[in-house]
Amino acid sequence: MGTPPRGTGRPTQPPRGGGPDPRRRPRPVVADQPTEVFAAVEAGGSTALKEKPQPASLGKSGVAIRTAGEILITLGLVVLLFMVYEVYVTDLFSAEKQSAASDQLQGDWAKDRTLHPGLVDGKAFARIHIPAFGADFNFTIQEGTGEDSLAIGPGHYKGTALPGEPGNFGVAGHRVGKGAPFNDLDNLSSCDQIVIETQTDFYIYKVLPYDDEISGWSSGKGAQPECKGVSTLRNPSIAGGGAYDQTFGRKVVLPSQGDAVNPVPYKPADTLPKAQEASLLTLTTCHPQFSAKQRLIITSVLTQQVPKSQVADYGKLLTEIGGAA
Secondary structure, three states: OOOOOOOOOOOOOOOOOOOOOOOOOOOOOOOOOOOOOOOOOOOOOOOOOOOOOOOOOOOOHHHHHHHHHHHHHHHHHHHHHHHHHHHHHHHHHHHHHHHHHHHHHHHHHHHHOOOOOOOEEEOEEEEOOHHHOOOOEEEEEEEEEOHHHHHOOEOOOOOOOOOOOOEEEEEEOOOOOOOOOOOOHHHOOOOOEEEEEOOEEEEEEOOOOOOOHHHOOOOHHHOOOOOOOOOOOOOOOHHHHOOOOOOOOOEEEOOOOHHHHOOOOOOOOOOHHHHOOOOEEOOOEEOOOOOOOOOEEEEEEEEEEOOOOOOOOOOHHHHHOHHHO
């Protein structure tokens, strides 16, 4: 006999007598089942749900810790809001002041007023351009370094030299907030140009060698075309280099070192006769960013003076001297 096909070994006929097929589960009958309604729990009656236990008391130490945490969070928010104000809101205010100062300075120059009839606190008398920061980097320089002056733009240290003069033309500026004109000073390199514009002239200064470039300067970077006119200011005939032995293109000092803008940086004011002083420009700002713990000092030397009678505006000057980013 042959083997039956798989799955056909059992009879498929329903059981005799016509009864239900025992292989099929009967469907539950629900039509006649009554709907059960639970009675509401009466007031004071019991319930199946247990009430949530009350949290344990924090105690005096816990309350103190929670209060301290809330105070710290509040202080953090206050500091955050203050930083937003200092970095962004003051920039907007300073931009308006800078625009007004620029218009007024241009108007004064157009009226052909005397170059320096008497510097007035908070009033602009010159402009600063730094080609390495772009062709549009342009801020007025106000007399004085008080907050009112620095809220407009860079400020001239009173008593220091004026543009082009022997000595040290000292200028301070904010690094964060209030326009942040000197935010990127630490990106300058030796021989980068800084242009000071007055009513009649453009004064071109170049950043001095950094301390690690002094040795071998004349045969190293100092021999490159962009460093023309830039020396170490050292006197080889004097042991140690002479009066400018502490003068470098970049230096970080304490805020108390105001002698950074002396006629000879970091030396007494009468170190050299006026006629022997180099014509320097020193820019100062806070260091590092968002801190006033130190001061970043960038010192440059005058390498060229270009009368405006030869070059009408800064744009034309820039095409000649190059260096714009």
